[in-house]
Amino acid sequence: MDELIRALGGLDRVVGVGIGGSRGLRIASEASDFDLVLFRRGGERVDAREILDALRACAGVCELRDPAGFVSGRLGTHRFEIFQKDLLAIEREIGQAREGAFTWSIRQLFPHGDLSTGLISHVVHLIVCSDPDGHLERLRAAATPFPVALRAALVDTFLQQAEITVTHAAKISRRLDLQYLVGLCSGFVFFANLLVFAVNGVYPVLEKGGSLVIARLPQRPAHYEQRIAQLFSCAAAGDYPAAVAMLETLLGELRFLAVEGRRALAADESVRTRPNEAQRAGSGRGAGSG
Template sequence: MERLVEIADRLTEVGGIVGVCLGGSRASGTHRPDSDFDLGLYYRQPLDTAALRLLAAQLTGGPVEVTEPGGWGPWVDGGGWLTVDGHRVDWIYRDLDRVHRVWRQCLAGRFEIGVQPGHPLGVYSHAYVGELAVGHVLADPGGELRELRERTRHYPEPLREALMDNARWEAPFILAGARKGAARGDVFYVAGCLFRAVGLLAHALHAHARRWVLNEKGAVRAAGELASAPAGFAGRAHGLFAALDTAPETLAAALDDADKLVGEVCARLDR
């Protein structure tokens, strides 16, 4: 951790960097020995990417590709992949003004779902807030990150209700639409609908428990560990995909199981 703080302090000397936060599995305590160190670089324009590249080269001992803002897409909007002292250290840009804007949306019960490479379910905008809420601030000269993090410790009730309401209507809706694909043996379409429905349930269960979801990875397993989850939720959810083939009757059976799971989750959301 001492080495990370040193790197974070040097990062805040770069023009545009307001603060640095450790996120991902290293922050949540779910990491493995080989897990990356995800450093969120909270910035405001103009961001001195030339200085970032110079610092990256100094830390790694050679040139490193560091993107301009927007280089990786609209939501995970850039950064760099470094190897420092034999460890993978990822720099991930976070536009701080956008984080503030998303927090205001959360308080109003609004969220966006953005298309982003590497995120098949899409990026739920409130993940920006969740990253800060569960992360560890490493460097914050002006105190802005710590102040915002303190506010985000309390999960907004309007966001909670919005995410549960979204699952209540959209999960049955998308499964009903999948029936048409099932009748034609369109396993690709049915699998996509199942994936979406399970993702909605995972988000709703976390919202019910006032827990932040940061991305799809591990979200189903984590949802299954929540007190409000139906018995065997994770295994049942994963099992929906295990035996899919192009036989209409097989696809219909998977959708029947999914409908049951949706019904059980929605019943628990109302408790």
């Protein structure tokens, strides 16, 4: 793998290489694939043909493919996939996050939406393998601590979405509306997960594996993972009253988390501003005594 990473890091315009996905999140098994991420600073994507040429020169690499420019292959017993990210786009997103701004959009593979903060997640949840000029580490440092404004915006937005979802789920009474109820349950879990990530000050992970990350976070509803599994079981079995009751209970706990999160933020902000206020007061006394 070291030779492969060196080859990728030597590509024109590639300024850093990392391992993302389940390995970057530290939730991988020994058999997990390697998601290799190439970082560049602006410009067009690195051409798949250049990547393939570099990989072919590496010992043990086989089964190379590039459907639609998406390069994958195998090294020994492990499959790998190559992804590309633009550091300038991530830098802009970090600036937006500090202002509490994000984009929520629907796209394939993300049925309840994708967040633009995912760009930051890709550089934060990463094993850095090659970063000769320190571009990745500077961006990772810029992304921390988790922005207070982003935390508030995510909590407010997705608590409201969870409330709307539960309101509509409570109106379902026909078994023929099974798909609709299951869809609402899925949407609720998506919104709830985003709120839990935000309350814990962690950039959301929307891909598979995100639930394993949530299971390690300290602030979340009690027995959260088991209750989510039970929620879908009730919905699929047609026990709509039980499913709705579970949604309403979970929503109440999310509201509590949101309130506690706001209190913690207010307390942190108060602690941060006190030294500044004391400094200003001291400066004022010094000026007056002169």
